Amino acid sequence: MKSIWENYNTEIAYDELMSSEFQPRQISYRLCQYLNSLNKSDIDKRKIAAELAILEMGISFTVYSDEGNIDRAWPFDIIPRIISSTEWRMIEKGLKQRLTALNCFISDVYDQQEFIKAGKMPAEIIHSSKNFRKECIGMKPRHNVWANICGTDLVRDKDGVMYVLEDNLRVPSGVSYMLENRVITKRVFPELLQDIDILPIDDYPSRLQDMLASLAPEHIVKPQIVVLTPGIYNSAYFEHAYLAQQMGAQLVEGGDLVVNDDDCVYMRTIEGLEKVDVIYRRIDDDFLDPEVFRKDSALGVPGLMRAWKAGNVSLANAPGAGVADDKVVYAYVPEMIRYYLNEEPILPNVQTYLCDNPEHLEYVLAHLPELVVKPANESGGYGMLVGPHSTTKEIAEFRKIIQQNPRNYIGQPTLSISTAPTLCKGKLEPRHIDLRPFILQGENTFVTAGGLTRVALKKGSLVVNSSQGGGSKDTWIINMELN
């Protein structure tokens, strides 16, 4: 019988689990030993069991399309991705350092702007950022933390080094899938999880709740926490409901909340109006409050900004935090770490060319076929150019788009992002992956043990977003000292 590893190619990029076709890395030795003990039909059975579990647990995401919104089952690959705890401790430290510096920066942006005054960043970058909210100037959120929940995307290049690709500071999603992936793996490979010492992840909802509670206005003892969702048609609705349920918090929509003349936020209940202290909002700034931001927003709550500025309610993430979630600002994060923390960055950035800078722009335009060019403010993998995978015509069109609005574009070298064995038609094949750990910052800082590993299921593809054919894997941080 043919092995599921037959012709496994480790030459494409750095492979997370295999050092060659026949040689697993130290961290994946036990996993590979176990996989080799299964025959093809065993593996098929586990895959089917996983798919069934996903359907029954109703793990889904919503895709916007012309035929209306479709609820799709979450694509999951049963082969886990593994990282050693030794490496993870370094990454964890790096993530905490990074978010701390980013929060110092956001506080500074809405206060004295010392960073800019010190000549570390042109003022123009902030003022032209569409996520800079002048309404937030002078605000002091609890613990001076603006971005309380952050999802940072990491990728490993061919040199084996983990790079930060971007920081998601607005309403990052994916954590519920990280949690559910582990639940499925426990169902599918119970023997394996018993044997290997994997760091647990299921304390996230209680950590999230603790963090949110630490944001409540000071005099409140048992704060009322709610999760504000745009509603059932949002692609991450499943996650909003999941997190609310796991925290025992109320899941509310804009229409359930009202701001009264006392500038406090209330929710409409069967007992009348009840005061709300902390809102974990999963709605973009733009739609948060039609009195201040987009007037046509039916998702938000009129007066919410008033209540927030009066200190009667905490919002996580704070409005305006997105100013640091900008791919141009990203390029300055290493400098922020040096400036605010007086430390050297633990996690490196990817080399970034800012099209706003004439020299950089010239370089980007001259090297389009080998670069990845991204808009500064988009998410979900939309509107980007992957040079090596594009036609001459696509590149020519993109060149025009960049020239029309250089501030909105950055260029980066096309990384050879790492691969991991992924089950494709009964066989293991290398597929490109990234990693999104989640960092919580309130009174304390917490990093998930691992994160959500996303995988580009299409052969050769580098795009891991679920809206564009990506899937995910369970992520194991393995305690190497004990094993």
Added chain:
Amino acid sequence: MLSRSAERLYWLARYLERTENIARLVSVHMNLLMDLPNGVEMGWLQLVRINALEQQFYEKYKIANERNITRFLLIDKSHTGSLFSSLSAARENIRTSRDLLPDEAWEQVNEMYLFVKNFNHTDSVYNRSNRVLLLNEILKGCQRFTGLLSGYMSHNNPYRFIRLGKNIERADMTSRILDLASLLLAESRSDEMRQYETILWVNILKSLNAQLMYRQHVRSSVNGDDVLNFLLLNANLPRSVSCCIAEIDSCINALPNSDALPEELAKLQAYVQAIDTQQTSQAQLREILDDLQNKLGELHDRISNNWFMQVVAE
């Protein structure tokens, strides 16, 4: 508890109860028809009649045969009262209320939904033995749902709204099944029908899971007057109208801001208790049941005004 959540849980319970009722009704009826000679008044169409759906049925189908009627009642997506539509609506309501219920509650409803949905892909519902499988799975699933809420969930306000919805739907269904029974009282009924009368009354009891309880309680042969009395007024049978109203009453009394509703409930219970089932004619019974259904409809409106409406009020 959010008003919107209260409304969704209430409807979740109504739709699930409806799902279960349709399944039991079709299942009992299928068994009954195996016992009866062909051509008796108790054909498949009765199932459509008791839900007052004749017109809707004939808009879609020409012939009232087993195939069309089971399709219409069980899996027709375009018919909002079908088992599949009710289950889908229940799923939609629970999908948006997951924050209030134990995980297993959602998984249970979702599992049932997937099960019926897969049946939809094939013609297997026309096959009697497959149909039995489907109906049994639904009946079991609904019972599991009830059981796990009772064992896993705090008996708090969300739980009360679920009980409220369930019992209103249940009382309504019992009254509709009694409507079917009124046929048995028709003066004009055929001799053949008179001959099978006992079987038919037993069947009415079965469709409300009440046969064993009836035997224990009444301790005499099955007859119309006693069955009607038992199903309307018995204080202990969970599907009797009186018992449902008592359940609704206990929920309403434990909920905040119940306003004038407890008095309304007392009036409704008094009305039910005053129904005299001795020697009722078909016309009298139908009138009583129509009246009862209207009163249940009014009760729903009052509940909705009292607890759900403030979401819309703006």
